[in-house]
Amino acid sequence: MNAVAAPAAVMLPAPRRAVDDTEAVAVLPALFVPEASQWLSTSSGRIAGEGYSWMQAVHWVAESGLYKPRQHRSHGPRSFGPTTVRVAQELAELFPCRPGIEYLVRRTGLSERSVEYHLGMLREAGLLAYIVRGTRVRGERALASEFARMVPLEFDVALGIRTVLRDEAAPAYTRAVTGIAETGRELMARLGKKASRKLRWPRLKMSPKALLADARAGADGGAGTAVSAGSRCTPMGGSADGSSSAGTTSLPPETRLASGAYKSSNSEKSKGKAGGRKSGRWPSNDVGRRYQLGRELTQQVEWLRGCSVPRISWVARAVADAGWSATEVLAWLHLRGTAQTVYRGSGLLAVLLSTAETVLDTPAKRADAIAQWRGAQEAQRRRRIEKVRADRERYDGDWQLPQSRAVHSEMDSAIAQLKSTSRAVLQRLLDDGEGSGSTSYELDVQELAGIRAAAQAGLETGDTTLINDTVHGCGLGEAVRVYGKDLIRRAHQLDRVRRSSLSTYAYGA
Incomplete structure (x- = not known):
């Protein structure tokens, strides 16, 4: 060596x-x-x-x-x-x-x-x-x-x-x-x-459960026959080792081949597969339905958002196996009611769904629950719209009242004093003569300033009585001379807004 x-x-x-x-x-x-x-x-x-x-x-x-x-x-x-x-x-x-x-x-x-x-x-x-x-x-x-x-x-x-x-x-x-x-x-x-040599594995289009059942049946001597690793079944010449795993496979008669009426089993299987599913997806099994329901609940229920989909699927497994949809689960949750504060969404869902499949055990009962839930949703929607409309009508103005009660009382007293002063002056002007609306009155600076201040305070609270009385009693020209174009224009705008159904003004007398 x-x-x-x-x-x-x-x-x-x-x-x-x-x-x-x-x-x-x-x-x-x-x-x-x-x-x-x-x-x-x-x-x-x-x-x-x-x-x-x-x-x-x-x-x-x-x-x-x-x-x-x-x-x-x-x-x-x-x-x-x-x-x-x-x-x-x-x-x-x-x-x-x-x-x-x-x-x-x-x-x-x-x-x-x-x-x-x-x-x-x-x-x-x-x-x-x-x-x-x-x-x-x-x-x-x-x-x-x-x-x-x-x-x-x-x-x-x-x-x-x-x-x-x-x-x-x-x-x-x-x-x-x-x-x-x-x-x-x-x-x-x-x-x-x-x-x-080539290692050949049998390519059987069977699920793992079917393969396991077939293997157990072959081991017990039943009807199933296990396919050996060396066997390779061919449709024309049989298997390579002299045995066939199909057992009942036979060639079609020549009469059917000559007439063209024979169709291979592969084409029939392919057509069956194409017609057995819709939109390219196979029908879901029990586990698939559970996961689908859990995913929909985490998307539609507010207090379940962020929860684990597998956990929610496991919690809702009973209603999912009973054929419930996400809408039916939402209707049941409306009937049961929920807590204001939710610490663990999956735990609360487990409690609420504990007796759901036994109470609503028929499709008719679940349909009634859905109708009640939709009615409650519509009523809640209407209340929300009314609340939003009321809030807009209340807070649509630029100026808002102060929150302090002391400030409210001081403002009310000041406005009342101005109103009493301006009304006394106006009454004196009206008592001097019965003008046709074009009469001009002589007012000193202090009286004119007091009248304008009273009119300004009234407009801030939505009260246009003082300006309107002057316009009707003394004419538009005299009112413009006393109050100015800006106050007259603002009073006109407030009157137009007051007549609208979307606005409400409240002021003291």
């Missing part, structure tokens, strides 16, 4: 070891690539020439057990198993290797989180290296990562594969294979057979 094959014999991975095989674990090295070395520029492996040679390395890592995911993380898959090989098989068919998460989810049937786990395991095992790392920015289109399929350095050492760097200026990951040791040929042949 030469010097190259000697270390290879020590590191040659054996088949899956038994549970009590502890000596093999001691001699096999661990296989792990840290995150900083998962890029093509920092990787210690070499680029695989094609998908076939890369799948040989994938199967070697899978059966050697050198990579243990749970030694480096506390979550995710426990081992590098068939699921990881299935994901790698999809990657081996891509050129360039630029898979999107949605693409792998659609091809493998796994969840998005599972696909991310297995891609991370392939990177940590040294089988993938980043060329370009994808990005996910909110509001923009997600960009997929581009990988290079790598062969780990441990694989070359274990099988005695000899590599050479043909161009010294080229990076180390461009090494080319020149030969293999005799001790590694048998293992390489066996890995080649595995790489040439």
Whole structure:
């Protein structure tokens, strides 16, 4: 045995070891690539020439057990198993290797989180290296990562594969294979057979509950038959292993094919699916109806805004299962009444809905409750409109009365004194003669100022009696001479506003 094959014999991975095989674990090295070395520029492996040679390395890592995911993380898959090989098989068919998460989810049937786990395991095992790392920015289109399929350095050492760097200026990951040791040929042949086979999973369009029930029935020997991982049913030639999972599938008679009356079951199923749903959405189940009711309640009930939708859905599960709508729940809350101060909306809702489905147990009762609720809403709306109208009529003016009662009393006394003075002067003017409205009276400065002050005070409270009496008794010209055009115009405006139904003025005599 030469010097190259000697270390290879020590590191040659054996088949899956038994549970009590502890000596093999001691001699096999661990296989792990840290995150900083998962890029093509920092990787210690070499680029695989094609998908076939890369799948040989994938199967070697899978059966050697050198990579243990749970030694480096506390979550995710426990081992590098068939699921990881299935994901790698999809990657081996891509050129360039630029898979999107949605693409792998659609091809493998796994969840998005599972696909991310297995891609991370392939990177940590040294089988993938980043060329370009994808990005996910909110509001923009997600960009997929581009990988290079790598062969780990441990694989070359274990099988005695000899590599050479043909161009010294080229990076180390461009090494080319020149030969293999005799001790590694048998293992390489066996890995080649595995790489040439395809792992096929049955793609059954069934729900997880149906799959679980079918598997239990097959295990109990019932009517259900479990589909093996190697069976692949084809519509024309049967299955690959000589058995059919359908059991009752048969070809149509030639008469129906010749007449053109035969329609395949796939087209019938597709039409049934297209007609079974409306507006592109499948009908909701019990959980979906609960969440829909909880979402509507958090949007329409004031004291439930900000509450958790799952919690409200769980609280309202009884009425949701009974077929209640959000309008019916609002009508019931109106009948029960709510607290003025709500500390926990979900707790109050649970108390109010405790007997709802037993009291309003028929659609007719719920319809009556909705009618009462809508009537109360209409009455409340009318009261609110009347209140707003009354407030506007009361506070529409620019000037507002002071709040102090002492100021009110002083203002009332001052206005009464001015009114008495102005009326006495006006009465004296009227007693002097019966003018036709164009008579001019001689007034001194103090009397004229007192009359104008009394008229101004009356206008501030909405009283235009003094000016109107002067206009009617002495004429418009004399009133303009005494009071001025501004006071006469303001008195006219107040009279017009007073006659409107939208305004109300109250003043003392």
